[in-house]
Amino acid sequence: MDSAQLLDILGNENRRRILQLLSRRPYYVSEISEQLEVGPKAVIEHLDLLSRAGLVEFYTNNQRRKYCHIAHNIRLEVFVSPHSYEVKSEPVMIDAKERKRLRREYGSTSTLSSFSDELQRLWSLRQELTLAQQSAQAMIEELRDMCAKAIEHIASDYLEAEILQSLMKGAQTTEMLSKELGVPPYEIEKWLYRLEENRVVKKERERWYIN
């Protein structure tokens, strides 16, 4: 599932409430409708959309009741700042070896309290990683801000500044820059050659770099 589709799905409050409910256990349509006080027709429409996106699946139990459950492990991350707009979504998957180890360690004899302890441990590990990631992100933002000011100082034109900003993220071909900035390649090149003359950028194997 791509990030745009996921954001479209999560952009609706009732769909968020349905997913939240289904994260507790599988539910059938009229149960969802009752719990959330949303008409069954609307619930069915939301579930159809979620199922077309592959986010939920249905199964029928012994009593021929059709249950719906979440079918995916997905992680979505969004950064928005004066210098960044990044959206990433990816499936969260465990590797087979790790799964085997967990299954061995937490076998059928495990008590709920041993699960609970290990979950608490993993939650605080994840929280620490989140904090470290936020701190890296904060430093990236700060640097990009300083960098934007340095570029403003060098560049004589918006487009020149945008080219430099774009190259800060990594080497790019003229075509990639043209596509990203929505400007014809010849105009991009005009600036790039000027910047090359001033030794601000360099070209290697068809890619432009910050020098």
Place this chain on the structure above:
Amino acid sequence: MDSAQLLDILGNENRRRILQLLSRRPYYVSEISEQLEVGPKAVIEHLDLLSRAGLVEFYTNNQRRKYCHIAHNIRLEVFVSPHSYEVKSEPVMIDAKERKRLRREYGSTSTLSSFSDELQRLWSLRQELTLAQQSAQAMIEELRDMCAKAIEHIASDYLEAEILQSLMKGAQTTEMLSKELGVPPYEIEKWLYRLEENRVVKKERERWYIN
């Protein structure tokens, strides 16, 4: 800004495109409209919404042109899986000491290439942290799955299972459980006392724990 508001904002494709554009540099309305091929009226409506949410701000330059820029550093994280629905959004802030250090280290004499090197380093650090976080998340999901099966085995009823699932996340009062599960407190307590008798849960200082 709360997560729900942010998800509502990001649920619209044109608003996402506007934010992506503004992450390059400040733009004025007719520029946005032209670049994205979206009518100026619609652009203004989106910007109004973004500005009411505090996500963008306006300023007027010397030529009296009204520019719009992103005013926030925000990180949003969403996990969706058969056993989790977690949405967190928080401002990404650098602490004053770290900012000072960066400003000192990357002063006015820094070249673009030194910024570029440091940014590359921070990006790969962030990427490593993301991978570690995903792996912690995958283990959490796997454990919750095993735990759900163990609970299914113990619990004689959906509600009993839901109470145990909820207590796996941490100690809770009867009131918290009642609110989370949408069930009156006396019904929750009926199950809790039964579970206490079977030594699956225990009560300490008004809070229930997995035993």
